[in-house]
Every structure is written in C-alpha cells, then in structure tokens.
Amino acid sequence: MVAFGVVSLFADMVYEGMRSVAGPLLGSLGASAAVVGLVTGAGEALALVLRLAAGPWADRTGGHWRATFVGYALTAVCVPLLAVTPFVGAAGLGLASTLMLLERTGKAVRSPSKSALLAGVAQQVGRGRGFAVHKALDQVGALLGPLVVAALVATTDLTWPAFLALALPGALAMVLLVQLRRRAPAGPPAAGPGPDVATVAVSTARLPRSFYLMATGVSASTFALMTFGVISFHLVEAGLLSLVTVPLLYAAAMAVEAVAALGTGWAYDHVGARVLLLLPPAAAVVAPLSLSTTLGTAVAGVLVWGAATGVQDSTVKAWVADLVPRERLGTGYGVFAAFQGAAALAGGTVAGVLYAEHLVALVALVAGLQVGALALLWRALHPRR
Numbered sequence: 243m244v245a246f247g248v249v250s251l252f253a254d255m256v257y258e259g260m261r262s263v264a265g266p267l268l269g270s271l272g273a274s275a276a277v278v279g280l281v282t283g284a285g286e287a288l289a290l291v292l293r294l295a296a297g298p299w300a301d302r303t304g305g306h307w308r309a310t311f312v313g314y315a316l317t318a319v320c321v322p323l324l325a326v327t328p329f330v331g332a333a334g335l336g337l338a339s340t341l342m343l344l345e346r347t348g349k350a351v352r353s354p355s356k357s358a359l360l361a362g363v364a365q366q367v368g369r370g371r372g373f374a375v376h377k378a379l380d381q382v383g384a385l386l387g388p389l390v391v392a393a394l395v396a397t398t399d400l401t402w403p404a405f406l407a408l409a410l411p412g413a414l415a416m417v418l419l420v421q422l423r424r425r426a427p428a429g430p431p432a433a434g435p436g437p438d439v440a441t442v443a444v445s446t447a448r449l450p451r452s453f454y455l456m457a458t459g460v461s462a463s464t465f466a467l468m469t470f471g472v473i474s475f476h477l478v479e480a481g482l483l484s485l486v487t488v489p490l491l492y493a494a495a496m497a498v499e500a501v502a503a504l505g506t507g508w509a510y511d512h513v514g515a516r517v518l519l520l521l522p523p524a525a526a527v528v529a530p531l532s533l534s535t536t537l538g539t540a541v542a543g544v545l546v547w548g549a550a551t552g553v554q555d556s557t558v559k560a561w562v563a564d565l566v567p568r569e570r571l572g573t574g575y576g577v578f579a580a581f582q583g584a585a586a587l588a589g590g591t592v593a594g595v596l597y598a599e600h601l602v603a604l605v606a607l608v609a610g611l612q613v614g615a616l617a618l619l620w621r622a623l624h625p626r627r
Contacts, residue, residue, distance in 0.1 A: 279594015290583025297576025313352020
C-alpha cells in the first residue's frame with residue numbers, strides 16, 4: 243500500500259503539476275473558456291470512460307500490472323512534451339490538447355487495475371483506511387507538483403521549463419514501479435486462459451442495483467465539480483490571481499484533498515458509507531463560490547472543490563469495493579468510472595459554455611442535480627428488499 247503510494251506520489255507530481263496550469267496554458271495558446279472547458283472536460287471523461295474497457299480487460303486477461311505500467315508511462319512521457327507547445331506556432335493549441343488527452347488516457351488505462359490491486363491489499367487494514375493512506379501519499383505529490391511549477395514559472399516567467407522539469411519525477415515513478423512489480427504478487431484473480439465454470443459465472447454476473455444507484459449519484463456530484471481548468475481560467479481571466487499564484491492555490495486544494503480523504507476514510511471504516519452523504523452538499527457550493535468575482539470567496543470554493551474531489555477519489559472507491567464481487571473489481575471500477583467520465587465531460591463543457599453569460603443558470607442546475615444525487619445515495623444505502 244505504502245509502496246504504491248510512493249509511486250503515485252511521483253506520478254501525481256507530474257500530472258497535477260500540469261493540471262494546475264492547464265487552463266492558463268491553453269488560454270495562452272489561443273483557447274476560449276468554452277474550449278478550455280471542452281478540452282479539460284473531455285480529458286476527465288477519457289480518464290474515466292475508457293476504464294469501462296480497461297477494467298474488464300484486466301479482469302479477463304489478468305493484465306493488471308501490464309495496464310498499470312502502460313498508464314504510468316503515458317503520463318511520464320506526455321506531460322514533459324508540453325514544453326514544446328509554445329514553439330510550434332498555430333499547432334500549439336492542438337498539440338497541447340492532444341497531449342493532455344493522451345495523458346488522461348494513461349490515467350484510464352492504469353486506474354482500474356491499480357485500484358483492484360490496492361483493494362486486495364487494503365482489505366487487511368480496512369478499505370476506507372487503506373485507500374485513504376494511499377490517497378494521502380498521492381496528494382503529497384499533488385501538492386509538490388504545483389509548487390515546483392509555481393517556482394519555475396516565478397523564476398522564468400515561462401511555463402515550458404516547468405513541464406520539462408516534471409520529466410524527473412515521471413522517471414522516478416517508472417523506476418519505483420519496476421522495483422515494486424519485482425517484489426509484489428501477481429494481483430487479484432482474473433479470468434485468463436481456460437477459466438473454470440464458477441469463475442465465468444461470477445465474471446459475467448450483473449453488478450448489483452445498489453452499485454448503479456451509487457454510481458449515478460456520485461456522477462451527479464462529478465458534474466457539479468467541473469474541472470480545475472475552467473476554475474483556473476476564471477481566476478486568471480477575472481484578474482483574481484496571476485499565473486504564478488494559480489498553482490499555489492491548486493497546491494492548497496490538494497492539501498485539503500488529502501485531509502478530506504483521510505478524514506472520510508477513517509469515518510467510512512467506523513460509521514460506514516453514509517459518510518458519503520456529505521458529498522452532494524459540498525459539490526453544490528463549488529460553482530457559486532469558485533466562479534465568484536471576489537478573491538476570498540473564490541479561494542473558499544477551490545478549497546471545497548479539493549475536499550469534495552478527495553472524497554470522490556478515495557473513500558468512494560472503498561464503497562465500490564464493498565458493493566462489487568472481488569472477481570469483478572476491475573470491471574466495477576471501470577463501469578463506475580464510465581459514469582463519472584460522462585458527467586465530467588458534461589460538467590466541464592456546460593460550465594465553460596455557461597460561465598460568461600449564464601452563471602445563475604449554472605448554479606441552479608448544479609443545485610438541482612445535488613438534490614437528486616443525495617436521494618440516489620440514500621437509496622443506495624437503503625436498498626429495497
């Protein structure tokens with residue numbers, strides 16, 4: 243668990259460092275708010291929807307480690323290549339968008355397999371606690387990456403040296419992953435060549451109804467959280483923060499995310515999944531706060547965004563593991579991610595389109611969705627007999 247957390251620490255330095263300035267980078271290359279919302283929303287959608295294929299593939303072939311390696315390699319390569327985008331003229335925006343989408347594809351390829359591997363290990367210490375500890379280590383990297391980017395942008399007044407510097411933690415993540423694979427077991431059972439009848443029956447069984455209720459409710463909250471690309475674009479466009487200070491605020495949000503993951507993970511092991519009923523109310527206030535024209539209010543919104551994201555990325559995964567049979571964990575995480583991916587794409591796009599002229603409509607839409615999310619999560623906790 244800790245070893246995987248250290249790998250994630252270095253990988254998070256890479257892609258969270260990139261995400262902290264993704265909106266301003268795309269804006270500097272000529273993107274509008276709608277384009278930023280579309281690209282970043284599509285990236286989050288790819289990172290989630292493609293898990294629908296990646297998870298079952300890993301369960302069917304036993305290729306959990308293979309998928310984990312490929313996914314981390316895409317992140318380690320694509321983010322440093324963003325350093326060349328300011329030097330290719332009109333092609334810069336297209337190249338940057340493509341690299342960001344490829345990086346998110348890597349996230350999709352590795353995440354179901356990594357989560358399935360972690361779920362097996364975390365069962366020994368409590369899944370809420372296990373995923374929370376991993377998330378906390380993960381968030382150390384999410385904190386350090388934006389700080390490195392902020393320092394280099396402040397020193398050079400340029401973004402490309404920061405992207406180039408992120409090649410180092412990417413390389414370290416790959417080296418540590420190789421070492422971890424040599425010492426770790428093969429991973430959770432998966433159907434491979436010549437499975438027995440019992441394994442086939444489990445692997446093709448339907449996922450439980452409570453799982454789909456939970457996935458739909460959490461996805462409604464994902465829609466409300468938008469993407470940080472839209473939020474950071476707003477912070478710079480509205481003159482609330484400079485390009486240098488945006489990564490610092492993002493780093494603060496990552497610190498809050500780690501604390502929220504640890505707190506709700508502990509609560510999950512002690513009081514159960516009902517702790518996740520806190521997610522819709524938190525998501526409901528992100529848009530009106532973070533898209534405010536007042537700095538203090540916007541900062542508060544970003545911190546709430548970090549807390550809600552921490553719950554989604556850690557404690558919710560423990561609930562998935564408790565709802566889905568162990569033999570179908572990769573599939574369960576893939577299906578769950580597909581729900582979230584569709585919501586991320588819709589949320590990022592809608593937020594980008596409504597941001598300028600229809601903010602009140604955006605806030606009302608988000609609030610209504612969170613009422614529905616709360617009802618769905620409640621029903622998932624109390625299924626009909």
